[in-house]
Amino acid sequence: MEAKCQLKYQRYGRRKVALLLDAIRGKSLYEAGHILRNTPMSACEVVNKAIQSAGANLAVKLGRKIDLKQVWVTACYADQGPMKMLHRVQPGPQGRAMPFKRKMCHITVFVSDVKEAKR
Numbered sequence: 001m002e003a004k005c006q007l008k009y010q011r012y013g014r015r016k017v018a019l020l021l022d023a024i025r026g027k028s029l030y031e032a033g034h035i036l037r038n039t040p041m042s043a044c045e046v047v048n049k050a051i052q053s054a055g056a057n058l059a060v061k062l063g064r065k066i067d068l069k070q071v072w073v074t075a076c077y078a079d080q081g082p083m084k085m086l087h088r089v090q091p092g093p094q095g096r097a098m099p100f101k102r103k104m105c106h107i108t109v110f111v112s113d114v115k116e117a118k119r
Contacts, residue, residue, distance in 0.1 A: 001058065001061055001062060001112065001113055001114075002058075002074065002110055002111070002112040002114075003054050003055075003057035003058035003060075003061055003110070003111055003112075004054060004057065004108065004109070004110050004111075005050050005051070005053040005054035005057060005108070005109045005111075006106065006107070006108050006109075007046060007049070007050050007053075007106070007107040007108075008081070008106045009081055009082075009104050009106070010043075010046050010081070010104060010105050010106070010107060011102065011103075011104060012042070012043045012046065012103070012104075012105055013103040013105065014078045014079065014080045014081075014103070014105040016041065016043055017043050017046070017047065017078040017105050017107060018077070018078045019041075020036065020039065020041060020043055020044060020047045021047065021076040021077060021078060021107070021109075023035055023039070024036065024047070024051065024073050024076065025073055025075070025076055026072065026073065026074075027072065027073055028068065028069050028070070028071060028072050028073075029051055029052075029055050029068040029069075029071045029072070029073065029111065030068040030069045032051050032073055033048060033051070033052075033068070036048045036051075046107065047107065047109075050076075050107050050109045051073060051076075051109055051111065053109075054073075054109045054110065054111040055068065055071055055111055057111075058071060058111050058112075058113065062113070066113070070113060071111050071112070071113055072111065072112060072113075072114075072115050073109060073110070073111055074110045074111065074112045075108075075109075075110040076107075076108065076109045076110065077107075077108055078105045078106065078107050078108075079105060079106045079108070080103075080104075080105060080106075081103075081104030081105050081106050082104060083101040083102065083103060083104065084101075087099060087100075087101060088100040088101070088102065
């Protein structure tokens with residue numbers, strides 16, 4: 001069985017989050033948690049929250065507690081979020097205003113109790 005978690009509008013760049021997701025793809029939730037706890041990036045907290053939530057969603061679907069060593073991250077990716085909502089302005093040359101956009105991303109994590117999921 002497979003479960004999904006989506007975190008939307010996270011204030012991290014998509015490429016930085018994608019580095020973490022590449023590190024945990026295909027690992028068990030137990031290994032992924034250890035990797036994220038020992039990686040010195042600020043986005044680790046958000047990605048760890050996403051995999052824990054996906055694991056909890058799977059436990060609800062199955063109707064029983066799950067063993068973290070028997071549940072795998074089958075797919076995970078980060079999509080670009082909107083950049084128009086949070087416009088900021090920095091001073092530019094000759095009194096101009098230069099736009100500065102805040103980056104956002106949407107994180108999606110799929111977990112499964114089968115190691116080789118059909119995805």
